[in-house]
Amino acid sequence: MNSTLRxxxxxxxxxxxxxxxxxIGIPKSGAELTKNWNxxxxxxxxxxxxxxxxxxxxxxxxxxxxxxxxxxxxxxxLQKDGVPYGVLDRNDPQRLEDADxxxxxxxxxxxxxxxxxxxxxxxxxxxxxxxxxxxxxxxLTYKPTEAGVLRKDTVERSMRTIENRINGLGLAEATVQxxxxxxxxxxxxxxxPGVDDPARIKSILQAAAMLEITEVRGGPFSxxxxxxxxxxxxxxLGTRLAQERVxxxxxxxxxxxxxxxxxxxxxxLRNARPSQDEFGKWETSFTLSQDASKRFGRxxxxxxxxxxxxxxxxxxxxxATIQSKIEDSGRITGIGDQTSASDLALTLTSGSLPAxxxxxxxxxxxxxxxxxxxxxxxxxxxxxxxxxxxVMLVYYKRAGVNATLALILNAVILLAALAYFGAVxxxxxxxxxxxxxxxxxxxxxxxxxxxxxxxxNGKGVIASVEAGFGKAFLTxxxxxxxxxxxxAFLFAFGSTAVKGFAVTLVVGLIANIFTAVFVSxxxxxxxxxxxxxxxxxxx
Amino acid sequence: MEIFKNTNFDFLGKKWPFIIASLVLTAAGIGxxxxxxGPRYGIDFKGGTVTTVRFQNSxxxxxxxxxxxxxxxxxxxxxxxxxTNDVLISTELRDEKALDAARQLVVDTLSSNFGGGVAGKxxxxxxxxxxxxxxxxxxxxxxxxxxxxQDLSKAITTFRDTQKRGLLxxxxxxxxxxxxxxxxxxxxxxxxxxxxxxxxxxxxxxxKVGAELRSxxxxxxxxxxxxxxxxxxxxxxxxxxxxxxxxxxxxxxITIGLFSIFDKEISLTVIAALLTLVGFSMNDTIVVFxxxxxxxxxxxxxxxxTVVNASINQTLSRTLLTSGLTFITAVSxxxxxxxxxxxxxxxxxxxxxxxxxxxxxxxxxxxxxWRDWMEARRSNTPPTAGAAPVAAAKAKSVK
Numbered sequence: 001m002n003s004t005l006r007x008x009x010x011x012x013x014x015x016x017x018x019x020x021x022x023x024i025g026i027p028k029s030g031a032e033l034t035k036n037w038n039x040x041x042x043x044x045x046x047x048x049x050x051x052x053x054x055x056x057x058x059x060x061x062x063x064x065x066x067x068x069x070x071x072x073x074x075x076x077x078l079q080k081d082g083v084p085y086g087v088l089d090r091n092d093p094q095r096l097e098d099a100d101x102x103x104x105x106x107x108x109x110x111x112x113x114x115x116x117x118x119x120x121x122x123x124x125x126x127x128x129x130x131x132x133x134x135x136x137x138x139x140l141t142y143k144p145t146e147a148g149v150l151r152k153d154t155v156e157r158s159m160r161t162i163e164n165r166i167n168g169l170g171l172a173e174a175t176v177q178x179x180x181x182x183x184x185x186x187x188x189x190x191x192x193p194g195v196d197d198p199a200r201i202k203s204i205l206q207a208a209a210m211l212e213i214t215e216v217r218g219g220p221f222s223x224x225x226x227x228x229x230x231x232x233x234x235x236x237l238g239t240r241l242a243q244e245r246v247x248x249x250x251x252x253x254x255x256x257x258x259x260x261x262x263x264x265x266x267x268x269l270r271n272a273r274p275s276q277d278e279f280g281k282w283e284t285s286f287t288l289s290q291d292a293s294k295r296f297g298r299x300x301x302x303x304x305x306x307x308x309x310x311x312x313x314x315x316x317x318x319x320a321t322i323q324s325k326i327e328d329s330g331r332i333t334g335i336g337d338q339t340s341a342s343d344l345a346l347t348l349t350s351g352s353l354p355a356x357x358x359x360x361x362x363x364x365x366x367x368x369x370x371x372x373x374x375x376x377x378x379x380x381x382x383x384x385x386x387x388x389x390x391v392m393l394v395y396y397k398r399a400g401v402n403a404t405l406a407l408i409l410n411a412v413i414l415l416a417a418l419a420y421f422g423a424v425x426x427x428x429x430x431x432x433x434x435x436x437x438x439x440x441x442x443x444x445x446x447x448x449x450x451x452x453x454x455x456x457n458g459k460g461v462i463a464s465v466e467a468g469f470g471k472a473f474l475t476x477x478x479x480x481x482x483x484x485x486x487x488a489f490l491f492a493f494g495s496t497a498v499k500g501f502a503v504t505l506v507v508g509l510i511a512n513i514f515t516a517v518f519v520s521x522x523x524x525x526x527x528x529x530x531x532x533x534x535x536x537x538x539x
Numbered sequence: 540m541e542i543f544k545n546t547n548f549d550f551l552g553k554k555w556p557f558i559i560a561s562l563v564l565t566a567a568g569i570g571x572x573x574x575x576x577g578p579r580y581g582i583d584f585k586g587g588t589v590t591t592v593r594f595q596n597s598x599x600x601x602x603x604x605x606x607x608x609x610x611x612x613x614x615x616x617x618x619x620x621x622x623t624n625d626v627l628i629s630t631e632l633r634d635e636k637a638l639d640a641a642r643q644l645v646v647d648t649l650s651s652n653f654g655g656g657v658a659g660k661x662x663x664x665x666x667x668x669x670x671x672x673x674x675x676x677x678x679x680x681x682x683x684x685x686x687x688x689q690d691l692s693k694a695i696t697t698f699r700d701t702q703k704r705g706l707l708x709x710x711x712x713x714x715x716x717x718x719x720x721x722x723x724x725x726x727x728x729x730x731x732x733x734x735x736x737x738x739x740x741x742x743x744x745x746x747k748v749g750a751e752l753r754s755x756x757x758x759x760x761x762x763x764x765x766x767x768x769x770x771x772x773x774x775x776x777x778x779x780x781x782x783x784x785x786x787x788x789x790x791x792x793i794t795i796g797l798f799s800i801f802d803k804e805i806s807l808t809v810i811a812a813l814l815t816l817v818g819f820s821m822n823d824t825i826v827v828f829x830x831x832x833x834x835x836x837x838x839x840x841x842x843x844x845t846v847v848n849a850s851i852n853q854t855l856s857r858t859l860l861t862s863g864l865t866f867i868t869a870v871s872x873x874x875x876x877x878x879x880x881x882x883x884x885x886x887x888x889x890x891x892x893x894x895x896x897x898x899x900x901x902x903x904x905x906x907x908x909w910r911d912w913m914e915a916r917r918s919n920t921p922p923t924a925g926a927a928p929v930a931a932a933k934a935k936s937v938k
Contacts, residue, residue, distance in 0.1 A: 054748065196667060197667055199642070199643065202639075358635070358638070358639075359638055359639060359743075359745075360638075360744075360745045360747070360748045361743060361744050361745060361748050362642065362741070362742070362743040363741070363742045363743070364740055364741040364742070365739075365740045366591075366700070366705070366737070366738065366739040366740050367696070367697075367700040367701075368593070368699070368700040368701070368704055368705035368737065368739050369591055369705075369739035369740045371700060371701055371704075372704065372739075372877055373877060373880075375877075376875055376876050376877030376880065377876060377877070377880070379875045379876075380871050380872040380874070380875040380876040380877075380880070380884075381871075381872075383871040383874075383875055384867060384868035384869075384871035384872060385868070387864075387867045387868075387871065388864045388867060388868060391860075391863075391864060391867075392864075395541075395860070427808055427811075427880070427883075428807070428808060428811040431808070431811040431812060431814075431815050431883060432811075432815075434815065434868060434869075434872070434887075435815045435818050435819065437868065438819060438861070438864070438865040438868065439818075439822065441861060441864050441865065442822060442826075442857075442861040442865075445857045445860050445861050445864075446826065446857050446861075449854075449856055449857045449860075452541065453853070456545070471833070474829065475825065475826055475829040475830075478771075478774055478825050478829055479821070479822045479825045479826065481770060482767050482770050482771060482821055482822075482825060483818050483821065483822070485763075485766045485767060485769075485770045486763035486764070486766055486767050486814075486817070486818070486821075487763075488766065489759060489762040489763040489765075489766045490759050490760075490763050490814065492759075492762075493755065493758050493759040493762055494755065494756070494759040495752050495755050495756065495759075495807070497807045497808070497810075497811065498755075498756065498759055498807070498810065498811065498814070501811045501814060501815075505818070
């Protein structure tokens with residue numbers, strides 16, 4: 001064997017070793033081999049079973065909340081500066097696309113106070129642009145740069161919360177990612193292997209989990225109208241009305257008048273966990289952060305015998321009388337079973353969602369269906385590839401062995417690439433794999449037919465092999481590059497499934513150029529290197 | 540072994556029957572598309588739900604349809620795989636708001652119509668291992684710890700989903716599972732029942748996402764075709780790129796047409812199959828074109844169509860061998876690949892046949908017509924000196 005050939009042999013061997021290592025590592029036992037294989041060749045949810053959710057963050061909710069807060073602050077600032085106003089209100093964008101159209105309307109500014117009003121808004125509300133509608137009415141619109149920041153921030157915070165909740169559920173393998181592209185920036189993809197009924201997870205992810213502990217200023221009232229009537233038709237400043245959750249066996253609705261600002265909110269929690277009271281009923285108990293405990297201690301100390309309300313997502317969960325000073329812990333009672341108690345603890349500790357969540361897509365593949373897909377896919381693959389190899393061996397004899405080796409190596413490289421890139425094998429990926437195998441067979445056939453032609457034209461064996469590879473090379477490059485070009489477009493503009501197809505195909509094509517052109521040629525050269533006077537070739 | 544050696548069939552002389560067959564197929568496909576108002580999109584592209592259910596006994600499609608349409612609005616399509624009693628139930632979803640409840644609605648309706656269950660008992664065919672553990676925990680507390688209960692529950696669902704391929708039949712069949720004692724069995728009999736079906740998969744796509752996926756798939760495919768056209772035009776000549784893309788387009792239209800005629804759904808996996816056949820067909824065409832480019836300078840005295848015909852003949856054995864082998868792979872996928880891959884492999888089987896003959900009978904004639912048309916135009920204008928075939932000159936420069 002000459003030195004060039006030896007170098008090539010070493011090169012090919014190294015590539016094979018790197019690939020095999022990537023796929024199965026260095027196993028010491030059969031069990032370890034299976035384990036490494038399963039870790040490295042990761043199957044998509046459509047093959048191994050599991051659920052996938054696409055959810056959309058309703059960014060407009062965050063814009064509305066921002067506007068509401070601004071209105072509250074604006075009221076305070078205007079009062080401070082002695083600027084009287086008529087109405088302060090905001091519009092109500094419903095769709096995600098309209099989030100940016102949020103605006104605050106200020107009506108009835110006295111004409112001589114317009115200058116002061118402008119001054120307040122421009123100096124203290126930098127995120128807003130001030131436009132005048134008429135002499136006394138104004139419109140505040142959110143600055144586009146600020147809107148971009150708020151959008152991004154809302155999606156990021158939602159994603160963090162969702163990640164926390166998924167982790168809290170113990171779904172170690174689950175992944176949470178943002179869907180790319182400017183159009184889908186508010187979409188989040190959650191993939192959960194092994195989960196075949198995501199109903200509970202869906203409701204946990206969707207829970208806003210906005211916890212507030214608030215002082216009770218009055219009540220209970222049987223309905224909103226009664227509550228208003230008792231307060232002379234208008235709510236006192238800094239208060240709001242909220243309804244208590246309808247409990248089983250209770251008679252009718254009850255409403256309470258609450259302080260607008262909460263004493264403690266979900267952000268003040270250090271942790272929360274399910275627990276049982278002395279009667280064995282499930283509840284969620286929580287502890288507060290240091291800062292909040294001090295605040296809560298001060299508040300409860302000075303409000304003994306007054307009432308406190310636990311409010312979750314704007315619904316009163318329970319109302320209790322303060323018996324003594326409470327510092328760092330509390331309980332939310334009346335929840336139900338253990339699952340609800342731990343779900344609530346989970347949503348509370350994971351943080352609240354800054355905006356609502358809607359589901360756009362849900363895909364579940366049950367474990368039996370996934371197993372069937374793998375079984376069927378394998379059977380079809382083995383039969384298909386088996387027949388291909390058989391035909392190649394019968395049709396091309398010795399050269400068919402070359403082709404078979406190249407084909408197997410191609411599959412090995414492709415699998416190794418998937419392992420090294422951490423890509424997952426999905427059904428569309430298998431489609432890409434099949435096309436790769438087809439193209440690999442084609443490359444070999446092209447080369448062999450060329451060699452046969454050259455032999456028929458009376459060229460010597462070695463010259464024919466050289467010419468066969470040389471002439472087929474240009475064709476192989478053309479067919480491969482054309483497909484790679486199309487894959488680039490599919491990857492850039494296609495959906496997730498199409499992307500999986502494109503990636504597998506491109507990797508397979510690159511592997512194929514290597515195996516069909518380089519490795520197969522090397523095997524020929526090696527076989528021919530011993531005998532310079534070779535007159536026949538088994539092809 | 541060699542099958543085709545030095546063949547010299549007059550392919551281009553016999554092109555008309557094939558071209559006519561192509562036109563008929565295309566017209567039939569387009570006709571079917573028009574009559575049915577476009578392709579039958581799967582839920583990926585229009586929104587809706589698909590529930591994959593495996594029944595113990597054969598339940599007729601009508602029975603399922605009638606039972607479900609009492610509760611679920613819109614058109615309900617039930618497709619059945621006769622060999623396995625697997626059923627795909629598709630429902631419509633027009634309102635984004637109906638999305639959240641859609642799954643529960645289908646599952647509940649199936650359960651109340653076909654479950655044969657008792658209120659308060661769990662359905663052993665469809666619950667996860669956590670629910671089984673919840674039922675077992677109390678009664679077996681004396682003999683098993685929490686970890687053992689969970690492992691056993693997991694073993695029960697694994698047995699159901701792998702060995703039994705989803706269907707337990709009855710509770711007694713669990714006695715084969717390691718760790719299922721007579722006590723466990725009697726607890727399960729008291730607290731659980733076995734529905735004669737299993738929900739094996741569920742897909743839900745909101746209508747808005749469906750429309751988005753549809754336009755995305757269309758755009759990606761058209762751009763990919765355009766990309767190939769540019770590359771081939773750059774490597775050969777513009778007309779070569781155009782001819783190849785027309786041939787591939789022809790394959791795609793015929794395949795989509797056949798999908799419409801056989802009333803099969805276009806789903807995301809079918810799109811992957813269409814892209815695959817585009818790849819195969821393009822590959823085939825380029826091999827022939829490459830040979831034409833190579834032959835042109837050597838056969839300068841021959842007429843262009845003779846060169847094309849010779850090129851087709853020279854590559855014939857490779858064309859048939861490659862197509863034959865990939866065809867075998869596709870057929871094997873169609874026969875053994877299971878219900879999920881059915882649409883995918885159908886598209887491949889059709890596509891490979893159409894794709895193979897389109898490079899011979901569609902792409903190549905386009906080249907010749909173009910050449911004839913150019914020459915006819917040239918002979919009407921005063922001849923320019925040295926009007927050598929453009930392709931030949933170009934091919935030389937490529938070499």
